[in-house]
Every structure is written in C-alpha cells, then in structure tokens.
Amino acid sequence: MPNFTLQDSVFENAAKRFPTPFHLYDEPGIRERARRLRQAFSWCPDFREYFAVKALPNPAILRIMKEEGCGLDCSSATELTLAAACGFEGEKIMFSANAMPPAEFDQARALNAIINLDDASDLELLADHGGIPEQICLRYNPGGDFAIGNTIMGNPGEAKYGMPADQLRKTLERAGRMGAGRFGLHAFLSSNTMAESYYPELAGILLRLGKELEKKTGLRFSFINLSGGIGIPYRPSEPEVDIRAAAEGVRRIYETVCPEGGVAIKSELGRWMTGPCGWLVTRAVHEKKTHRDYIGVDACAADLMRPAMYGAYHHITVCGKRETPENRVYDVTGCLCENNDKFAIQRSLPEIGIGDLLVIHDTGAHGHAMGYNYNGRLRSAEILYTRDGDYRMIRRAERAEDYFSTLDLDPAAEALGLRKKNEF
Numbered sequence: 001m002p003n004f005t006l007q008d009s010v011f012e013n014a015a016k017r018f019p020t021p022f023h024l025y026d027e028p029g030i031r032e033r034a035r036r037l038r039q040a041f042s043w044c045p046d047f048r049e050y051f052a053v054k055a056l057p058n059p060a061i062l063r064i065m066k067e068e069g070c071g072l073d074c075s076s077a078t079e080l081t082l083a084a085a086c087g088f089e090g091e092k093i094m095f096s097a098n099a100m101p102p103a104e105f106d107q108a109r110a111l112n113a114i115i116n117l118d119d120a121s122d123l124e125l126l127a128d129h130g131g132i133p134e135q136i137c138l139r140y141n142p143g144g145d146f147a148i149g150n151t152i153m154g155n156p157g158e159a160k161y162g163m164p165a166d167q168l169r170k171t172l173e174r175a176g177r178m179g180a181g182r183f184g185l186h187a188f189l190s191s192n193t194m195a196e197s198y199y200p201e202l203a204g205i206l207l208r209l210g211k212e213l214e215k216k217t218g219l220r221f222s223f224i225n226l227s228g229g230i231g232i233p234y235r236p237s238e239p240e241v242d243i244r245a246a247a248e249g250v251r252r253i254y255e256t257v258c259p260e261g262g263v264a265i266k267s268e269l270g271r272w273m274t275g276p277c278g279w280l281v282t283r284a285v286h287e288k289k290t291h292r293d294y295i296g297v298d299a300c301a302a303d304l305m306r307p308a309m310y311g312a313y314h315h316i317t318v319c320g321k322r323e324t325p326e327n328r329v330y331d332v333t334g335c336l337c338e339n340n341d342k343f344a345i346q347r348s349l350p351e352i353g354i355g356d357l358l359v360i361h362d363t364g365a366h367g368h369a370m371g372y373n374y375n376g377r378l379r380s381a382e383i384l385y386t387r388d389g390d391y392r393m394i395r396r397a398e399r400a401e402d403y404f405s406t407l408d409l410d411p412a413a414e415a416l417g418l419r420k421k422n423e424f
C-alpha cells in the first residue's frame, strides 16, 4: 500500500515553514531503498543501479544517489549537464539514446558515459559525434506482446525503443568492427509492473540472447541492463514488490543460463527508487457543491500530471484526520481550465474543511518532473526532509518571471516589473 512512514506532523511542520503547495521528499527513505536494492543484488559483484534522472531530476537527490553508490541514467543534454554538475562521469553515467539531437552524443562521449544505442543508425551518428567508445550498450526490442505466463505485461511491438534481434546482431558486429570491445544488452519491456517475476524473466531473455549472439558473432556481453519498470503500490489494496525476491529470481536464472559468471547486472530504476518517498502537500482552498461535491486545492496538474494524463490513482490523506471516518465523497481538483485536473474522482475521504492540509502520496517519481505550465500555472517548490529531521528547500517555486523569461515581453515587461527585455 502507499507509504505511511511519515507522521502528519512532518507535513504540518513543513507547511508552517513553506507555503503550499510543495513536494516533500524523505531523504532517509530514499537512502533506505537504495541500500535495499544494493543488498538484494549483492550476490552480483558488479551490480549497479543507474537512477533514472527523469524521475526526479533534482541535484540534491542525485547527490544522495551518488553517496549511495548509484550511477545515473540520462537521456537528454540537460540531464547530462545535471549529472556532470553533481560529479558523475565515466561509467557512472548511462546515456539512453532515443531520437535525440546528435550533439548530445558529443556531450555524452565527452563525459565518457556508457552509451545505450537505440537503433542501428545511431552507430554512424555516434561515429561522427564523439566517436565509437570501447564499451557500448545495445537496446533490444523483441516485438509482439511481452507476457509472463498468461498475463500480458507490455507491448514491445508498439514501442518506439530498441532493435529487433536481427538488427541488433548486425549493429553489434558493426560496432565490433568500428572498435568497440565490450558490450551491454538492455531492454525495458514493462512499465510500473508489480510482477516480482519481471526482472527474472527479463534477465533470462537478455542472458539467453547474449549467449546466442556470442555464439554467432564471437562478441561477448559484459553486462545486461534490466532498466526500470518495477512498480510501486499506489493503491491501499496493492502489496509492494519484494525486491529481494525479485533479485533472488534473477540470481536463479543467472546461475542457470550463465553459470560461468562474468556478466554484470545493471538497473535503471526510477519509480521504485523514489516514488514512495515523495508527497505533494497542498491545502484545501475551495469547496463547491453542485452535481458533485468538489474540494479545490492550491496544487494542480502543473505540479502532478499523472492523474490528468493517465487517470493514475494517487492516495490522499488529510492531516490530522487519519482516524476520521471516510464518509464523504469528493472530487479533489486543481485550478486549471481542464476538467481532467482532478487529483481524485469520487473518492471517499473524511470531511474536508477549508485550510485542511491534504497529502497526495507517492509523488516522488515522475511527479514534479512531469510538471508543465499550461494555463500559465507555475510549478511548486521541492522540500527535502533531511536525515537530521530538518527541512531544506531544494527547488524554489516558480515565479512569474520564470514563465516570462523565454518571451519577448517588452513593453509589457516594464509594467510587470521585469528587469530586462529578453534577447532573441
């Protein structure tokens, strides 16, 4: 079920220091998860988690990941810049290519990052933009549906990522001829999956494919990259994925397919690492009773897009009312002129009063990061609840001048008190 590790007083005290809305992240919780993952894979000597930067791209969080021995998975120029600014380089950075501007290869190569190629054509681009490195990773897409037993877990056949096996073999051979000597194999076949068997299944697919390719090409894989995709329980009825059991499952497959060892394992978890350690803290500012009962809050989809975009469930609790019976039914809404701007639809909740502090759970991954500025709405601050029980603002809330900073506003700029006209 959603994460209830923090007391309401933690959110209430934060809201005394910082104006709502804000995302609050639990530093000890994030460190605990990083350690639990490392421990689960401690049987694999070269295991490394490359935290998916896109899930929570804040330097304070990335530095925590660094201290916990993680690398970073980046897939844009700005994410590479963030990684470099936080002291990551070389094999601590995975760069996942995906139809991005070729100059980003130059940047990734300058950092000596491990590059994960998405397509055969990337090889030429890379040769022209930074050169072919000694070590290279290739992204596999098996096509069709990805099923575990009778359950369809994903649709790689519709996914834009990765290469089919025949293309992958050709790309591997070409990369070998162009000078690469060590190889990795990557696939991401299922997102937000709660199946403990996902990583073991995927490891089996990649290890077997690696063996087959080695037989055909004589080229050896030094690691497999299980990527991200392990889910978290957003709903109270859902159990957590047992990461230890998942890692043990990977070990069993590994010992069967690859008893001689020598292949390292990498992961690129985003959601699993930080999702349960973030909460969007927002205040009830409006109540409206029409065809339904609505509670308007001071956060909106600009701060957390998942409910509007995917209809995603995020659990909501009301500070100080955990024991109050949930005998009211509300739609909890933001202020966008978009009817999908609802954090909850027809949700049973305790009676909510204006000024009550609402806590929206599991916003620590793909939460603030997916925010946007529709309707001219400005994104919230991010607060770190630190190891010593203090609070640190790790991103201020956006201000109007941030929104206007890419526009040619003059002469309106002066009326708004903005200092200078932007240069074009």
Ligand SMILES: *Cc1c(COP(=O)(O)O)cnc(C)c1O
Residues within 6 Å of the ligand: 052, 054, 055, 073, 096, 188, 191, 192, 227, 228, 229, 230, 268, 269, 270, 271, 272, 365
């Ligand atoms: C998004 C992404 C991840 C992280 O996915 P989660 O679902 O957050 O675990 C990892 N690797 C790549 C290449 C991604 O695009």
